Amino acid sequence: MTVEASLAGRTFPPTEPYVVTRERLVEFAHATGSTYDGGAAPATFPIVVAFGAMTALMEDPSVGISLHRVVHAEQRFTYTRPVVAGDELTATLTVDTLRQISGADIIGTRSEIVDAEGRPVCTAFATLMHRGEDA
Numbered sequence: 001m002t003v004e005a006s007l008a009g010r011t012f013p014p015t016e017p018y019v020v021t022r023e024r025l026v027e028f029a030h031a032t033g034s035t036y037d038g039g040a041a042p043a044t045f046p047i048v049v050a051f052g053a054m055t056a057l058m059e060d061p062s063v064g065i066s067l068h069r070v071v072h073a074e075q076r077f078t079y080t081r082p083v084v085a086g087d088e089l090t091a092t093l094t095v096d097t098l099r100q101i102s103g104a105d106i107i108g109t110r111s112e113i114v115d116a117e118g119r120p121v122c123t124a125f126a127t128l129m130h131r132g133e134d135a
Helices: 023-032 048-061
Strands: 070-079 088-102 105-112 120-131
Touching: 023 105, 048 088, 048 105
Parallel strands: none
Antiparallel strands: 070 120, 088 105, 105 120
């Protein structure tokens, strides 16, 4: 099953607010083999918030993605400012690109991550490959 072409350009509702705590930053650093010195969060920490937005995309029945057929192909971040303990973050995901190659959907997403005042913190870009039934 391929994803409908109309998915390209679609923006999904923001995630629930995620409160960044020192404890969550320490746990993330420990789980990823990075360090947390009490200042800025590890560089990949925003994936925690962005993943919530990607999960909502993949679980939306109108999208037509079978979660067990998804491969996370690429992830990158651009920062406006570092994430720090005390931030309350939400992510709003937009599907920037969609193309079909050899029976697979290649879905390019952009998650704009903002703080409680709506100020930009970072943007998480991801490429998801959704394998078709015959891929």
